[in-house]
Amino acid sequence: MPLVEISNLGVAFSGVPVLHGINLKIEKGEAVGLVGESGCGKSVTWLAALGLLPGKAAVSGSVRLGEEELVGAPREKLEQVRGGRIAMIFQDPSSSLNPVLRAGRQIAEAVELHQGLAGAAARAEAIRLMDLVGIPGAARRFDNYPHEFSGGQNQRLMIAMALAGKPDLLVADEPTTALDATIQAQILDLLISLRQETGMAIVFISHDLGAVSQICERVCVMYAGRIVEQCSTEMLFRAPRHPYTRGLFDAIPRLDAGRERSIPIPGTVPQAGRMPAGCAFAPRCGYATDVCHNQVPALSGTEGRATACFNALDEMRSATASGTTKQKVEFA
Amino acid sequence: MTAANLIEAAGLVKTYVSRKGLFGTATHVRAVDGVTLSVAPSTTLGIVGESGSGKSTTGRLLLGLEAPTEGEVKFDGKPMPAIKTNAWRDLRSRMQLVFQDPLAALDRRVPIGTQVSEPLDIHAVGTEKERQDRVETLLTAVGLRRDQAGRYPHELSGGQRQRVVIARAIATNPDLLVCDEPVSALDVSIQAQVINLLRDLQEARGIAMAFISHDLKVVRNISDRVAVMYLGRIVEEAPSADIFRRPLHPYTRALVSSVPVPGTALKDRIILQGEPPNPAARPSGCAFHPRCSMATERCKAEVPAFVTVEAGRKAACHLVPAASTET
Structure with a gap:
């Protein structure tokens, strides 16, 4: 049985649908990436699952954590799950920490809440967690305030807090986006080693395909509130099948390539209230046919590889789809 | 340096004074510490570095928006006039800045057409009618429609807003464009559109560009x-093709290695330990030595000079041997 099973999850803000039926299974200990541009629903999926959306959001469908149903669950039950079984970290660590409380105290609070420890025991556990996430001199820095730590260390503190409940699943929402390149590598490295040590599953939400490929075995590409492609990281990089995924690869310049022009995806992401009929990507797609403009393609394929496209690219076309001399994306 | 460079900066230093508390002793923070660089027309100089490396301050010094504490900026062979003099104001039309956050750079209560024509009004370019035509040409040049001139910033997408900022920046036909993280706030699929736009404009108008980014x-x-900056100094400068294929400075190597390349495992990468240092507490010797895996005793004591190490390549590292002058 999967750890978390999301089926047909839909979210609408004031009657405007932003999430159109997400189906996603997370197995125990698995690392799954959710990739997409801003507004595609990658964060909303998990905020909805944990009941963290504001009241005007109407959530439909089901999110099952083992035997428990989370959609519509009472607050007490959700509070058990949040931080306990599913923990979440966010993009901007300094705005997630309370600036007027000592950093160690905030982690100890999470420890008290989830592990039932108190006093010196909670403090010792908090220091252990700070040590685990690589804060140098954890015992000495327990009483520092968040502003006395750097951005990368603040993100480490957030991770320590998330680990306090010994979660089965860590949802990391763009955890490295606000950090410098060298610090980003450190945090990715930390997440990988924590997963090895604790065996928790990770959902890594990011717009950075490169970062996702470092952490995750499996990737879901989202566009305008739907999963459009889902497969193993290795397959996705070798041969993306959805024209949007292909377009993303073409749009990102490569460090090892030359100064040739990158190929942008024309147009912009449609607004939630003004979705085109048919496939949401059709107006920007070079492969769109009549059917694309009239009918919404379903996510179809096998467990291991699914695409929501009427004109999915085959291996040959996906390698040269851009029709230019641009190098094929290789998976060494 | 050749005379063909549009802008030349030599030995730029910018010191800010910071105080701990109201009555604390003032400490001098050297945000930019001896930067020498130049940009020729029709070329782009990329400036990379982490936060606090002084790359944005360097951009502002190049534009003359701040006066350097030491050193000099020469624009078109002449020294930069003092700030807020008439000569300085006249130069504004020849150099422009593109910001990271287009929504913050635009006035939300003014239609975009008016905002694009503002530099033309300020510098009194042409007649009213000519300005109006020019605004339409500019909007088309950056890929917006003429009829969008009446729109307000909130009615446009992020990518379109950045196009407006670029249209405004090129309104007076500048010779120099300093772009400070111009695409960092944009989505991947839109980034490529804006980058291609900047390249096309450069090609068509021969603009010299300084492109500041952490990406x-x-x-x-x-x-x-x-040019790679670390703690206020340029540590390596080289042609773009060489520096990423074969970085010489240990910091550049770590930086290049930190870019996640799909398909390469994290294990093979150089992961720097430690945090980017605080410009207020600069390490002795080479500022990078506390994070450098190859640092020697000499690195702790002696500041490495920024010297030519190969034809067209400069680096500041004791471990990268300088090119011998005899050959």
Whole structure:
């Protein structure tokens, strides 16, 4: 049985649908990436699952954590799950920490809440967690305030807090986006080693395909509130099948390539209230046919590889789809 | 340096004074510490570095928006006039800045057409009618429609807003464009549109560009030459093709290695330990030595000079041997 099973999850803000039926299974200990541009629903999926959306959001469908149903669950039950079984970290660590409380105290609070420890025991556990996430001199820095730590260390503190409940699943929402390149590598490295040590599953939400490929075995590409492609990281990089995924690869310049022009995806992401009929990507797609403009393609394929496209690219076309001399994306 | 450079900066230093508390002793923070660089027309110099490395301050010094504490900026062979003099104001039309956050750079209560024509009004370019035509030409040049001139910033998408900022920046036909993280706030699929736009404009108008970014992939794609900054100093400068294929300075190596390349495992990468240092507490010797795996005793004591190490390449590291002058 999967750890978390999301089926047909839909979210609408004031009657405007932003999430159109997400189906996603997370197995125990698995690392799954959710990739997409801003507004595609990658964060909303998990905020909805944990009941963290504001009241005007109407959530439909089901999110099952083992035997428990989370959609519509009472607050007490959700509070058990949040931080306990599913923990979440966010993009901007300094705005997630309370600036007027000592950093160690905030982690100890999470420890008290989830592990039932108190006093010196909670403090010792908090220091252990700070040590685990690589804060140098954890015992000495327990009483520092968040502003006395750097951005990368603040993100480490957030991770320590998330680990306090010994979660089965860590949802990391763009955890490295606000950090410098060298610090980003450190945090990715930390997440990988924590997963090895604790065996928790990770959902890594990011717009950075490169970062996702470092952490995750499996990737879901989202566009305008739907999963459009889902497969193993290795397959996705070798041969993306959805024209949007292909377009993303073409749009990102490569460090090892030359100064040739990158190929942008024309147009912009449609607004939630003004979705085109048919496939949401059709107006920007070079492969769109009549059917694309009239009918919404379903996510179809096998467990291991699914695409929501009427004109999915085959291996040959996906390698040269851009029709230019641009190098094929290789998976060494 | 050749006379063909549009802008030349020599030995730029910018010191800010910071105080701990109201009555605390003032400490001098050297945000930019001896930067020498130049940009020729029709070329792009990429400036990369982490936060606090002084790359944005360097951009502002190049534009003359701040006066350097030491050193000199020469624009078109002449020294930069003092700030807020008439000569300085006249120069504004020849150099422009593109910001990171277009929504913050635009006035939300003014239609975009009016905002694009503002530099033309200020510098009194042409007649009213000519300005109006020019605004329409500019909007088309950056890929917006003429009829969008009456729109307000909130009615446009992020990518379109950045186009407006670029249209405004090129309104007076500047010779120099300093772009400070111009695509960092944009989505991947839109980034490429804006980068291509900047390249087309450069090609068509021969603009010299300084492109400041922390995104190495974007810098690789747009720059002819790249300068890597660390704690206020340039530690390596080389043609874009060379620096990413064969970085010489240990910091550049770590930086290049930190870019996640799909398919390479994290294990093979150089992961720097430690935090980017605080400019207020600069390490002795080479500022990078506390994070450098190859640092020697000499690195702790002696500041490495920024010297030519190969034809067209400069670096500041004791471990990268300088090119011998005899050959």
